[in-house]
Amino acid sequence: MARTATYAVLLAVAAVYIYPFLINVATSFKTDADATSDPLSLVPASWSLDAYSRLFLRSDFPVWFANSAIVTVCVTAGRVFLNSLAGYALARVDFRGRGVVFAGIIAVMAVPGVVLLIPKFLVINQLGMYDTYAGMIIPLLSDAAGIFIMKNFFESIPRSVEEAAKIDGASTFRTFWSVVLPMARPALVTLVILSFQGSWNELSHFIVSAQSPELMTLTKGVAQLASGALSQGNQYPVKLAAAAVMTIPVAVMFFIFQRRIMNTTEGAEKG
Amino acid sequence: MATTTAPVRRRRPRRSGIQGREAVAGWLFVAPVLVILGLFLVLPVAMAAWVSVSDWTGRGSPFSSDVGFVGAQNYRTLMVDGGLATQDFGTAMRNNAWYVLLVVPTQTAISLFLAVMVNRRILRGRGFFRTAFYFPSVTSSVAIVVLWLFLFSASGAVNKLLSFIGIAGPNWFNDPRGIVHVTLGAIGVDAPAAGLLAEHGFLGITWWQWLAGPSFAMSAFILMAVFTTSGTFMLLFIAALQNISGEVEEAAMMDGTTAWQRFRLVTLPMLRPTLFTVLTLGLIGAWQVFDQIYTGTQGGPSKTTLTPAFLSYQASFNNGRWGQGAAIAFVLFALIVVLTVAQRFILRESDTVPRRKRFVRTPPVPTLTDEKSST
Numbered sequence: 001m002a003r004t005a006t007y008a009v010l011l012a013v014a015a016v017y018i019y020p021f022l023i024n025v026a027t028s029f030k031t032d033a034d035a036t037s038d039p040l041s042l043v044p045a046s047w048s049l050d051a052y053s054r055l056f057l058r059s060d061f062p063v064w065f066a067n068s069a070i071v072t073v074c075v076t077a078g079r080v081f082l083n084s085l086a087g088y089a090l091a092r093v094d095f096r097g098r099g100v101v102f103a104g105i106i107a108v109m110a111v112p113g114v115v116l117l118i119p120k121f122l123v124i125n126q127l128g129m130y131d132t133y134a135g136m137i138i139p140l141l142s143d144a145a146g147i148f149i150m151k152n153f154f155e156s157i158p159r160s161v162e163e164a165a166k167i168d169g170a171s172t173f174r175t176f177w178s179v180v181l182p183m184a185r186p187a188l189v190t191l192v193i194l195s196f197q198g199s200w201n202e203l204s205h206f207i208v209s210a211q212s213p214e215l216m217t218l219t220k221g222v223a224q225l226a227s228g229a230l231s232q233g234n235q236y237p238v239k240l241a242a243a244a245v246m247t248i249p250v251a252v253m254f255f256i257f258q259r260r261i262m263n264t265t266e267g268a269e270k271g
Numbered sequence: 272m273a274t275t276t277a278p279v280r281r282r283r284p285r286r287s288g289i290q291g292r293e294a295v296a297g298w299l300f301v302a303p304v305l306v307i308l309g310l311f312l313v314l315p316v317a318m319a320a321w322v323s324v325s326d327w328t329g330r331g332s333p334f335s336s337d338v339g340f341v342g343a344q345n346y347r348t349l350m351v352d353g354g355l356a357t358q359d360f361g362t363a364m365r366n367n368a369w370y371v372l373l374v375v376p377t378q379t380a381i382s383l384f385l386a387v388m389v390n391r392r393i394l395r396g397r398g399f400f401r402t403a404f405y406f407p408s409v410t411s412s413v414a415i416v417v418l419w420l421f422l423f424s425a426s427g428a429v430n431k432l433l434s435f436i437g438i439a440g441p442n443w444f445n446d447p448r449g450i451v452h453v454t455l456g457a458i459g460v461d462a463p464a465a466g467l468l469a470e471h472g473f474l475g476i477t478w479w480q481w482l483a484g485p486s487f488a489m490s491a492f493i494l495m496a497v498f499t500t501s502g503t504f505m506l507l508f509i510a511a512l513q514n515i516s517g518e519v520e521e522a523a524m525m526d527g528t529t530a531w532q533r534f535r536l537v538t539l540p541m542l543r544p545t546l547f548t549v550l551t552l553g554l555i556g557a558w559q560v561f562d563q564i565y566t567g568t569q570g571g572p573s574k575t576t577l578t579p580a581f582l583s584y585q586a587s588f589n590n591g592r593w594g595q596g597a598a599i600a601f602v603l604f605a606l607i608v609v610l611t612v613a614q615r616f617i618l619r620e621s622d623t624v625p626r627r628k629r630f631v632r633t634p635p636v637p638t639l640t641d642e643k644s645s646t
Binding site: 003006009010013014017018020021023024027035036037039040082083085086088089090093094095096097098101104105108110111112113114115116117118119120121122123124126127138139141142144147171172173176197200201203204207208218219222223225226227234236239240242243244246247250251253254258 | 296297300304307313391393394415417498558567593604
């Protein structure tokens with residue numbers, strides 16, 4: 001009895017969480033009139049690919065998609081490398097000032113991102129990186145949370161693993177690269193997921209780091225769509241198709257690594 | 272700084288050979304990260320601090336000689352003068368305060384509820400439920416806003432559902448009326464009770480305006496925030512719940528406690544640290560509403576979805592009032608810091624569990640967690 005009630009409640013809540021996405025996808029295949037007249041139904045009155053052909057053939061959507069892909073790939077690769085490098089040094093390499101560096105990084109973590117919107121623009125502009133890929137990518141390359149995750153992971157690996165390599169005279173980088181890093185796969189995967197998701201979904205940084213249409217990312221482009229560019233009237237199917245397409249990469253990522261996400265997040269709390 | 276490091280250096284013996292090389296490697300390893308964080312986090316804060324006390328108009332360098340120092344002028348314009356800038360700032364603070372007040376407790380309660388439900392060992396399909404609840408958290412806020420604008424449009428899905436139970440839903444994203452005012456109106460309190468509420472105020476708007484509550488438009492954003500964040504926080508709670516040993520619960524069960532008593536007296540006290548994390552992260556996040564406003568309403572209708580973060584952006588990028596924009600960012604920063612510290616303080620106080628109940632705080636038996644981390 002109690003168990004039935006539990007399932008009933010959970011299923012109801014799950015429906016609330018899932019149904020909007022089903023509506024999203026269904027509506028992207030509807031006609032404008034159908035979308036407005038029957039917003040709840042999951043089956044279009046007549047299937048239409050109009051929204052998608054409009055997006056991919058008659059708008060800059062492909063450019064946005066490509067830009068998001070470029071930025072996301074660069075940011076993810078860079079972040080994973082730089083964060084694990086720094087995380088390793090902070091966990092294992094004995095150098096003077098390590099504690100200060102770590103404390104500094106933790107302090108930086110506390111600065112709320114939105115506070116940095118204007119200042120980031122000022123610096124990017126001052127460095128002559130405004131409206132370039134460099135300006136969009138480089139500032140996102142390191143994040144304190146990622147360093148933290150890597151540091152914690154490296155600390156959990158027993159030191160004996162590296163000792164053999166050290167005795168053989170391997171350099172610190174060599175030890176890091178060929179001995180320790182391959183063992184860090186679980187943490188690296190976590191970092192890849194977080195960086196991918198974070199940079200793909202990033203909006204505010206791109207707003208302040210570029211303005212030219214050639215450098216428009218999906219988030220910026222779709223935000224513009226939402227506020228009525230490209231269309232007269234509501235044009236919900238086009239907007240929702242755009243939203244659906246931009247969700248696909250993170251969704252794919254999510255479902256591939258789902259087990260890992262659920263587990264590592266559980267692990268992250270324990271440190 | 273440089274002067275303080277010198278004596279320290281002398282105290283320690285010079286390292287040589289492998290150790291010296293290691294120190295170099297260490298610095299090389301952290302250098303890229305330090306440069307990036309320094310350039311794009313620390314330097315910006317310093318620059319913005321200068322801009323917030325200058326009359327820079329956005330042309331040329333903020334450090335050029337024709338940019339003047341204006342002291343606290345930008346802050347005064349925002350918070351004291353009572354002009355349009357003050358009113359906008361007050362309105363934005365009002366909107367965001369209601370947002371925080373409603374979002375933070377709701378998302379915490381719902382994520383805790385979901386975590387407790389989903390964490391039951393006997394429950395089938397736990398993976399499915401976790402996925403369902405977490406999925407909104409991974410999708411982009413822009414995509415969710417687009418969806419929300421559709422769901423909450425005048426003839427949208429939400430109003431359709433409401434119509435099934437006989438409620439004529441509002442025109443969500445176009446209705447600037449505060450929901451507290453609407454509720455008061457329904458019970459006959461319409462005009463601002465003349466006097467205190469209508470004539471006095473804070474930050475350029477009257478107390479009556481502060482008490483209007485979030486507009487329908489803002490309420491839709493509030494629901495959206497709960498929808499998109501509860502999954503993440505649910506995962507944090509699940510992690511904490513799994514660290515609670517089953518034995519403690521069993522012992523409590525043997526003592527004849529009800530499920531609710533076990534939750535309140537055993538589980539909840541052990542979740543305190545996570546509760547604190549969730550509340551703090553929630554508070555920090557909720558004071559930074561930007562993406563949603565930028566994508567969705569740009570502050571409208573009638574400025575009822577204006578937030579300090581968006582106002583800061585708007586003042587700088589759209590209106591060229593960079594000093595004011597930077598000042599707003601700093602006020603927001605200060606507010607977040609103060610609230611976080613206050614919250615920590617308050618929770619610390621209540622954190623001292625009476626000695627009598629201390630038994631529940633014995634360190635959890637580590638078997639469960641070790642199993643997991645080794646796989």
